[in-house]
Amino acid sequence: MSTAPLTLAAATDGNHGRAVARMAKLLGLTSRIRVPAGTVAARIDAIASEGAEVTVSDGGYDDAVAEVAAWADDTTLVVSDTSWEGYEQVPAWIIEGYSTIFAEVAEQFADAGSPGPTVVCVPVGVGAFAAATVGAYRRPDEEPALVAAVEPVDAACVMASAVAGEVITLEGEQHSIMAGLNCGTPSPIAWPLVSQGVDVFVTVTDDEARAAMRALADVGVVSGESGAASYAGAVQLAAAGRLVASDRVLLLSTEGATDPVAYEQIVGHPPPSRPMSPAT
Incomplete structure (x- = not known):
């Protein structure tokens, strides 16, 4: 050794x-x-x-x-965070690790004196985060939330797999501005939870992601292209009549302004500066 x-x-x-x-x-x-x-x-x-x-x-x-x-x-x-034959344990641990996010969300809802979300919109790449979302909000001992998986139009590998009834790989490469979601194959370890637990699959265009970034910036939320996909998905749900006034919608934004140049071009101003984390 x-x-x-x-x-x-x-x-x-x-x-x-x-x-x-x-x-x-x-x-x-x-x-x-x-x-x-x-x-x-x-x-x-x-x-x-x-x-x-x-x-x-x-x-x-x-x-x-x-x-x-x-x-x-x-x-x-x-x-x-994605799996393949003979490599499943680490991706499974990563899915488990995302539970920290949902524990924090539950604390914040409780601190606000509010029940949990009734609708959850999650950006989807290979599906690991979506699998964790399903695990958090589709538990049999609680009232389930509607889980909406949001993907770029040209990188919708999870939706395509759902239609096919099995994990499939998209042809070619994916080139959406939602770079964190540009995946061509769902993670097999995530697939059982995602395929059984997601209620709605939504695809969004790059222009819809840009509009979502601007809408979030208008209310003080700095979100990059991939993160803003969840808002773009919620807009589609509302337009389709899938949301009602009493819904409590949780939008999961998976990135900030990780491409500051593109952020400024899209939103119209640079992302707010913040102090760097101290070196460790």
């Missing part, structure tokens, strides 16, 4: 890879992160700021996942 230091590795469109790199730094480990072709410099720089070695794939997200999977050996631990 090798005695070389352990390296954590991941494929990412942004947030997941930065989190893996941050954890590696906290543990005194090195990290290697692979991003899809076309990933903007700001997201690459954010990951590199955590001490990671960042490389760019020639292909899309699914290609980056396959490339990182091949890195696994005695000194490289792959930390992926």
